[in-house]
Amino acid sequence: GESVGLHLPTLSVQEGDNSIINCAYSNSASDYFIWYKQESGKGPQFIIDIRSNMDKRQGQRVTVLLNKTVKHLSLQIAATQPGDSAVYFCAENEDSGAGSYQLTFGKGTKLSVIP
Amino acid sequence: GAVVSQHPSRVICKSGTSVKIECRSLDFQATTMFWYRQFPKQSLMLMATSNEGSKATYEQGVEKDKFLINHASLTLSTLTVTSAHPEDSSFYICSAREGGKRTDTQYFGPGTRLTVL
Numbered sequence: 001g002e003s004v005g006l007h008l009p010t011l012s013v014q015e016g017d018n019s020i021i022n023c024a025y026s027n028s029a030s031d032y033f034i035w036y037k038q039e040s041g042k043g044p045q046f047i048i049d050i051r052s053n054m055d056k057r058q059g060q061r062v063t064v065l066l067n068k069t070v071k072h073l074s075l076q077i078a079a080t081q082p083g084d085s086a087v088y089f090c091a092e093n094e095d096s097g098a099g100s101y102q103l104t105f106g107k108g109t110k111l112s113v114i115p
Numbered sequence: 116g117a118v119v120s121q122h123p124s125r126v127i128c129k130s131g132t133s134v135k136i137e138c139r140s141l142d143f144q145a146t147t148m149f150w151y152r153q154f155p156k157q158s159l160m161l162m163a164t165s166n167e168g169s170k171a172t173y174e175q176g177v178e179k180d181k182f183l184i185n186h187a188s189l190t191l192s193t194l195t196v197t198s199a200h201p202e203d204s205s206f207y208i209c210s211a212r213e214g215g216k217r218t219d220t221q222y223f224g225p226g227t228r229l230t231v232l
Contacts (some may be wrong), residue, residue, distance in 0.1 A: 001116070001227050003153070020161045034219060034221075036223075041119075041206075041226070041228070042226060043119075043208045043210075043223035043225045044120070044159065044223045045223075046220055046222070049220075051218065067124070089158060093218075100147070100164065101163055101215075101216075102149065102161060102164055103149075103159075103161070103210075103221060104161075105158045105159045105160075106158065107157075107158050108157075108158050
């Protein structure tokens with residue numbers, strides 16, 4: 001199947017600054033995306049999702065932007081805090097056949113917040 | 116949000132032994148459960164998908180006779196790594212989804228760190 005990938009493997013930001021994590025996808029038929037946060041030694045935690053009929057969605061301190069023209073997804077974190085340090089994955093919910101869906105994860109970006 | 120638990124959180128075993136990992140959805144009934152494997156500094160790779168009462172569907176390259184999955188109830192799925200070898204050492208993560216819609220949220224367990232000596 002087609003893959004979901006990330007531009008930057010690592011990102012270091014100063015505490016209080018905004019963070020932007022990018023993701024490129026290759027399946028033009030993709031219509032549902034999710035961002036997950038994974039702290040060291042833990043399972044992924046849902047952050048925010050977006051459907052293809054939207055180009056922007058906001059949560060608490062996070063915003064996801066979707067550009068279907070260039071097949072690009074980004075996660076913006078406002079006023080980054082030390083607790084935001086983690087690996088962030090974008091994921092695409094793909095049709096696996098017979099009406100079933102499964103997540104395909106990107107490579108991940110490690111966010112390090114500098115105090 | 117919904118809670119998914121895994122047990123044990125960490126296991127160390129000798130080569131050749133079998134290890135069972137449990138995954139439970141604590142406050143919802145999971146129509147579908149998923150098992151992932153994650154090697155250090157890598158992404159999650161789907162191993163198999165299971166629906167309650169049905170045989171699991173394994174991803175290409177995953178040996179079904181080595182990684183036995185049992186989804187006996189709507190709140191419990193187990194993964195048994197049979198005849199484990201050092202190359203099976205990894206972080207195993209389960210996930211559960213209540214419904215079958217694309218937009219139904221998948222909740223992840225905390226993971227199980229398997230080390231095979």
